[in-house]
Amino acid sequence: MTPRRLALVASQGTLDRAYPSLILATTAASMGWEAGVFFTFHGLDIIHRERHRRLKVPAVGNPAGPVSVPTLVGAIPGATAAATRMMQRWMGRAGMPPVPEMLEMARGLGTRLLACSTTMGVMGVAEDDLLPGCEIAGAAAFLDYAAGADVQLFT
Amino acid sequence: MTDEHSMTLDCSGLLCPLPVYKAGIALGRMGPGETLELICTDPGSLEDIPAMARQRGDDLLSASGDAARQVFVLRKGGGA
Numbered sequence: 001m002t003p004r005r006l007a008l009v010a011s012q013g014t015l016d017r018a019y020p021s022l023i024l025a026t027t028a029a030s031m032g033w034e035a036g037v038f039f040t041f042h043g044l045d046i047i048h049r050e051r052h053r054r055l056k057v058p059a060v061g062n063p064a065g066p067v068s069v070p071t072l073v074g075a076i077p078g079a080t081a082a083a084t085r086m087m088q089r090w091m092g093r094a095g096m097p098p099v100p101e102m103l104e105m106a107r108g109l110g111t112r113l114l115a116c117s118t119t120m121g122v123m124g125v126a127e128d129d130l131l132p133g134c135e136i137a138g139a140a141a142f143l144d145y146a147a148g149a150d151v152q153l154f155t
Numbered sequence: 156m157t158d159e160h161s162m163t164l165d166c167s168g169l170l171c172p173l174p175v176y177k178a179g180i181a182l183g184r185m186g187p188g189e190t191l192e193l194i195c196t197d198p199g200s201l202e203d204i205p206a207m208a209r210q211r212g213d214d215l216l217s218a219s220g221d222a223a224r225q226v227f228v229l230r231k232g233g234g235a
Contacts, residue, residue: 001212004210030175030179031179031206031210031211105176
């Protein structure tokens, strides 16, 4: 029996946007599905060797975020750091693994981490800047993968 | 741990995706027909564990409890 397949697009590189893709991919893989995530534009930070450890929660433009403040107040230095710390505390208290560990879990189950080649070119990200095991893919390659998927989501 | 099951996995206090993740790994290491007793406290597990069993091709032999605590017994299928 051919396993089911999940194809995700992760286009945002904030801490609160990274979790949904990683939770869905890990769950799919745990159920015996194939899972692949296409990390594009700011989403590429999630698989960046350094940046994936420092993803932040934006205080501005995130009205439901942990630090809900008017845009002008959110622009005050430290608001994003406060929102990030607060979310990290919530996740830690709930026993949720941090992003690097979620990535390890996903990779350990065979989840494909696909880095958008255009984003790499635009943002000057080299293959060495990515976590080991990431694959580089263009839009056509990802769509070819997604066309064979049972579930495709833009996270 | 009871003798009647091949393995017991206590996922008390863990939220999605961890119960499914840990159960998936445990089932992956078991042989077809072996049974896993799974204890969960995430209210989402009420639906998640039956869904996982369906998707993996394992049998959900029993499910009891409420939103606060559930006990599932799964029998590993022949596939995954």
